[in-house]
Amino acid sequence: MRFRFAALWALAVAAGSLVAQDKDKPASAPNTDRKAQLDAMIKDFVAARQEAGKAMRAAKSEAEQKAAEEKMPKAKDFLPRVHALIAGDAGDEVAAEALAFAVFGLDSTDKQVFDALAKTFVKSPKIERFVQMSLGGAPDAAKPVLEKVLADNPSRELKGMAALALGTMAFEKEDGKGAQEALMYFERVEKDFADVKAPRGGTLADMAKGNLFELKNLAIGMKAPPAESKTLDGKKTSLADHAGKVVVLDIWATWCGPCRAMIPHEREMVEKFKDKPFAFISVSADDEKKELEDFLTKEKMPWIHWWDNGGDSALLKQWNVRFFPTVYVIDAKGVIRYKHVRGKDLEEAVEKLLAEKK
16 A cells, blocks of 8 residues: 555654663663564564565566565564553553554554554544554545544644545545545645644645645546646647647656556557547656656657656646656546546547547
């Protein structure tokens, strides 16, 4: 799951810092052994993942690949250690970190874990790590916990982060119901928690801004907002230059494997529709324009290319580009009709929109 890896790093750092904070305390200080147990558990988990990853990279057959996957750490092997650390309704930092590890490291839906979060931590400041990790996405089982944090935790900061995390979870579902729910939570952030500082700088309003823009301006059926960039010779250009045409806006990068895999079919599609009111526009997120230009000397991509400051492009930020490729198909009236389609589905989408124009 996409939130796991950042979470694991944060957990490893957190566990190490928990132990380090007490290194000068006498051996009889409370919780010293439990902190060491937490630190050891997370280190064992990370080491197991590293060993499995190394085996996967070295695998040369399907059997070796399967054997390597079996080396991945399993929740059943770590949950007993988590349970030991939360026993007796423990409500300290060690228990809080262990629970966050179970959810974000193990992807656990264990009832004991979520009962402990709901019973002991939803009103506590010690749930901060769990809520912070949820900002990058969280499993569905975390939703009731975040809802209770938003409703019952006395901290405005934690309430705001919980609202943003709930919005992000709904937003990632990418369906009508999820979009409505996400909009509700993001607007709540904008209304009640806009000035709350985000963990990595800026504010919660800053974090919600891109997703709010996408929900309000980039949904299927909406008029595409202005999109401005530059051609490879540095001239200003925009979607408006292609008014009246069916447009594929393909936001990609030369280092993106799935993007490169699409090129042969894109080449066939562009050739197929070359005499139609159609424009294929690739917007590069490469950091340097030369990287794109060098790539194009080796790979035939005979269509329109835009580049303007790479990953820091105002267009990529405004359009809330979160992954590559990001593909929009826009009809001749400038309305977004399809999103995130590839291959045969992309070609069929263009054919349907061209047929509507006749």
